Amino acid sequence: MRAFTYERAKDPIAAARAVAERPGAKFIAGGTNLLDLMKIEVETPTHLVDVQDLGFDRIEPTPEGGLRIGALVTNTDLAADARIRRDYAVLSRAILAGASGQLRTKAPTAGNLLQRTRCPYFYDTNMPCNKRQPGSGCAAIGGYSRPLGVIGVSKACIATFPGDMAVAPRGLRAVVETRDAAGPRRATPTAGSHRLWADTPQQDPGLCPGELVPAVTLPRPLGGSHFYEKVRDRASFAFALVSVAAVIQPDGTGRAAFGGVAPRPWRVEAADLLLPQGAATVTARAFQGATPTRDNAFKLPLATRALAAVMAQAASRTKA
């Protein structure tokens, strides 16, 4: 690990300023992804600003009937919150399908959204990777691509966004707030906070230096039946090959977002409108223009089957 200096910020303004003013500075919260990457020197910050005391650790009701989730609320606490379990079960389910008990204890909400890809070539510093070293090439294209992206990828990078939690807010239309030393800066739908990188895969978090995420806001509850179906190589503690977060209403309408397939949680609103016509119709639209490799083409039928499984469960709940 490269040497760095460290400070524990006492308020958001000081934290934002400390990172903005110092090239190579980064925020650290849970640290489970950042320290992992620092150990292999994929991340090499020169200064760390610890944000654990900034008070972004509450879940509060909003005037609109939703919930504002502090950026530092841990995965474990968020999944266990009674309001989330009752009204946003898809979010609890998605969180609980990810990582391990130890990691969920540490990993905070914002860090989960900002985590980086687990593409094996991003982690292997002996291999070319445009995300790690812009212009060096992409070893994944033509390489071991089984876990990698099938849609929204580019000629520069076929890595996926690895998280589970973020797939749920994509369907829930959550909003990510950011701020800097001057005050509030942006309120972006979660779709916008995960960009499709095209020719610049190195820029994936999409935040400016010193820009900080204080909270993620969920709109009013959607009702309906909530599901997070995750398909992976082992029963627990593994990244998704394909996942589906879905909220299905009693009349068969709803929303669905897919994980493990693209550089961001993948949702196509026009495809959601086709839910009453069956899973195959939905995925045909959602994955229109997909560019799978020979090794990961299986993800397309797998996405259809995962969605079909969810819709079958929803139908049986409606009957019951």
Next chain:
Amino acid sequence: MSDLPKLEISRRGVLAGTAVTAVLTGNPALGAHPTPTQGEAAPPMPVRFTVNGQDQRLSLDPRTTLLDALREHLHLTGTKKGCDHGQCGACTVLANGRRINACLSLAVMHEGDEITTIEGLGTPEKLHPIQAAFVKYDGYQCGYCTPGQICSAVAVLDEIARGVPSHVQADLMAAPRPTNLELRERMSGNICRCGAYSNIAEALAEVVGPAAAGAKA
């Protein structure tokens, strides 16, 4: 530990010697040692926390993980370094009562925290109930993952008692029960390459009581 005979060669000494051999032969798999310093180190920083109830004040390179602080600075070598990347769970300790991977946490971030390691759970004379159950049910073979398994299990039972839900829970609103399926899911962050999983599950079933253990979910 005080009444155990002093051995001329300790297991730790053998392990350290093996690692030195690995350095000499150029083996890159040196998971058991801190990452070597590259470039200039930042000035050491003071940090204060308690470990197993004892106040500890250290002055550390900010890079020092909680795991390395415990093992290399406080010589509490019960907590193990396995993968050093949060994938195996061998380094699991409790920070303010919650389980974490000590390898993925900087020691300086734990100012004021209460850390509990395997050394703080029980003693050879008075084992923690989970330690005793691991012995009774052979919940280990080589033993390297065991301290992490036991610290994790302590937290798992607390999480179930606090109503923290899990991936395998059919009804998210119901109070979780410590069934075999639940315990296996909740312990999935602790890898055992000897494959003692079924015995670990049996040990935990005994601790949670016959009523829960009988429910195989």
